[in-house]
Amino acid sequence: MSKDRPRPVLEHLEELRWRLVKSAIALTVGAVVAFLFREQLFDVLAKPYRLALPGQDLNQFQVTEGFSIAMRLSLFGGAFLASPVLFYQLWAFVNPALTKKERKWTIPIVTALVVLFSGGAAFGYYILPRGLVFLLGIQPGLTSVIGASDYFGLTLRFLLIFGVAFEFPVFLFAAAAVGVVTSTQLKKGRRWAVLIIVIVGAVVTPPGDPLTLTALSVPLYVLYEATIWLVKLALHK
Template identity: 40%
Template sequence: MSLKDHLLEFRRRLMVSAFALVAGAVIGWIYYEPVYDHLTSPFEQYKATNPDAIVSLNFGNATAAFSQQLTIAIFVGVIVSSPIWLYQFWAFVVPGLTRKEKRISLAFIGATVPLFLVGCWFAYMTLPKALTILFGFTPEEGSNIQQASDYFKFVTRFILAFGAAWLLPVFLVALNAIGVLPGRTLLKAWRPAVLLIFVAAAIITPTPDPFTMFLLAGPLVVLYFGAVGVSLLLDRRRKDADPDWMKVDDESASPLDTTSSRLDTTASSLGDDTASPL
């Protein structure tokens, strides 16, 4: 494909993803009330365990409630439409792959969507604990009346960051499938990879406690080693599929086909007037 065709293809994929996002946002707008109740449930849990604490959300101006409903609707749209826009991303990458790698990419799609959704769910389950720790730093004589926009920005980014982080093994295996990142390289680099995972977890999770950081970093480490195992398996299958002459060192001679050699010897031993054996 030419550069123009690639740009047109990218625009088409982007438009499909945008339409799916808008449709998901409409669903989020319709079901705003239950979504709002679920996202603010950590507030209610904290109030139940700390009845003397003053914790509430504040909508600072007349348009704040409308803007917040629109923001939450878009957030729901991102999650609901994730199977479509993740597929569109893979569909844009697939034309650059071989036929075998295209078949493998279908397995990536089957793994990407569940991992993203499970990561979002895992973040939602750990959110009450994270907020309890953060609210715990409020002095006894103080209150924690927050702007609704700030609170929901924190919550939505927290959930989406977990969902995106859980896609790490998919991208690692994808790089291995196209021959960019061998499995042995991933295995040798496990120590700096684990360190980077914990550093990224400390940045993504806004809580200062190690508990929340381990909640994100622990599953990511397990998923990393899972990606290493899949990459090593793909490398082995790719190596077994190579012809014999590809497995010879550059300084060694490749094995000869003895059958062809015997036929050539027999043909050369016959005279010009003699018919060769069929």
């Protein structure tokens, strides 16, 4: 039977269920591995804090805070390790609705999702110390006593935001692949792209910190231009 035949709703729901089950298994395995290496993960994620506040330790204010942090770090690490599987399951669920020509982009798009998310998170990690210095120094006369839970919550959100932000070229390329936009339309939309990038950057970066805003906005615009070039070169649109 043809792969492109119409599929009943129940079949779609069954497919979705199995994709979610496989994603949950991958996430669980990744979280277990991350938990086994939680001390190393803790040290890596605490490094920006130590660079911003040398000689100061993170503080535990609740009895269960250490356990809570270990669980959060494990889930974060697990999601990162499982991201290739998670992105693939998402794309595989959408795949049957695509044409044979569109399906050939499955592996490149899944790879790009993983690479760009990792690159965005790594870039966020690199500029995080500068953001911490700005936030902690914005009001003179205060002594910093930072709770570990607050710090790791901020850090994980920061890395997640940067990782997700760097994904937008993939969605633009996918939109071009299915004929929603063309490289010409993307070129004409440069001004809107700049405006949206700056607005999003202003929302997700520390208020009043132009350096961090610029550090996020410039790479995103470069990725936008690269997407225009890639759409024209690879899709001839």
